[in-house]
Amino acid sequence: MIDTLASADTTVWLSILVKxxxxxxxxxxxxxxxxxxxxxxxxxxxxxxxxRMAMIGALAAAILSVLRVPVRASFLMGGSIDGAVDPMMLGVVADSPLGASVIVRLIGLALILAIFLPVRGAKWVALVGALVTCASFALRGHALGDPRLLLGTLVTVHIAGLAFWLSAFAPLARASRKEPAVKAGELAHEFGMKALWIVAVLIAAGAATLILLGATTPDVLATPYGQAFVIKLALFAGVLGLAALNKVRLTPALQAAAPGAAQRLRRSIVVESALVLAILATTAALTTVTSPPHERTGMAPLQPKTVQTAATVSGNLPWGS
Structure with missing residues (x-):
């Protein structure tokens, strides 16, 4: 995969960035x-x-998700700008799994905005929106393999766990900066207890998905897909290591109001956030330039520089669409 990225053109990198x-x-x-x-x-x-973070995230996600359609159309046309505005190519992408995923995601993001409504039950509408948003990831990529329902459920659970983890960083950092050390420590402790379950779910869901995809054999690990998986695994191991440090040392120190504990926790959160973003970037690159073992689908990966007709594209959309 590294060799592929080294020779990638601007359209490929733009696709990875937007994704x-x-x-x-x-x-x-x-x-x-x-x-x-x-x-x-x-x-x-x-x-x-x-x-406020939910609202800003929802609006940004909606814009970026819609933007993925013309970027994908350009990608399928070999990086041509004309492809991004070509009605036929845009229609092909809109009818693909990516188009379905974007539509469902927009619905979920709209429901998330209910979190601002001053009415009873608004938070539960927002919760449904959050789950629908997570489920939108199961409408494309390797979740389209068999068994589809199980893979889709695993992907949704995996995304929900990662979303909770990533979004907890901001309130934890905010509490360590603005709240008394003991209060911030209580929040960090509560997150740490819930994080134990989240880690277990993430590992179980990820392992089950890889087994179902047949992506655990030595042959697969030698492929670009396998190389990307190893990179993601190493990054996730770094996240787990910092999480363990937070729980075992930094959180107790914060609860005890130890000098410098809040600053150390914030530095750890910054590094964890960077590692999670690196995982997302690796995933984006993986789904753009390669695919899971194609024995599961019988589809060969699409070459980024190949200009294709609408009929060819619609019948050969890759996993990373």
Whole structure:
């Protein structure tokens, strides 16, 4: 995969960038709602900040998700700008799994905005929106393999867990900066307890998905897809290592109001955030330039520089569409 990226053109890199930003904004939008409802130690000020973060994330995710359609159309036309505005190519992409995923995601993002409505039950509408948004990832990529329902469920659960994790960083950093050390420590402790379950779910869902895709054999690990998986695994191991450090050392120090504990926690959160963004970027690159073992679908990966007709594209859309 590294060799492929080294020779990639501007369109490929643009596709990876837009996809990475869309992933991050979508996870923040959905995760902000999950954190808002999942962490009891949040102050009212923190809850207001999370509502604003959910709104900004939802609007950014909507724009970036829609933008992926013309970028994908240009990609399929070999990087041609004309492809981004060609009605036929735009129609092909809109009718593809990517188009379906974007439509469902927009619905979920719209429901997330209910978090601002001053009516009873609005937060549950936003929760449905968050889950629908997470489920939109299951409408494309490797979730389209068999068994589709199980793979889709695993992908949705995986995305929801990652969204919660990523979106908890901001309120944790905010609490360590604005709240008394003991109060911030209580929030960090609550997140740490829930994070244990999230880690277990992420590992179980990821492992089950790889097994179902047949992506655990030595032959697959030697492919670009396998190389990307190893990179993601190494990055995730770094996240887990920092999470363990936070729980075992930094959180108790914060609860005890130890000097410098809040600053150390914020530095750890910055590094964790960077690692998660690196995971998202790796995923974006993986789904753009390669695909899971194609024995599962019988489809060969699409070559970025190949200009194709609408009929060819519609019948040979890759996993990363």
């Amino acid at each position: 990475t930003l869309a992933y991050a904004a979508t996870l923040v939008a959905a995760g902000s709602v999950l954190v808002l409802l999942g962490l009891r130690e949040l102050t009212e000020d923190a809850r207001g900040a999370l509502r």
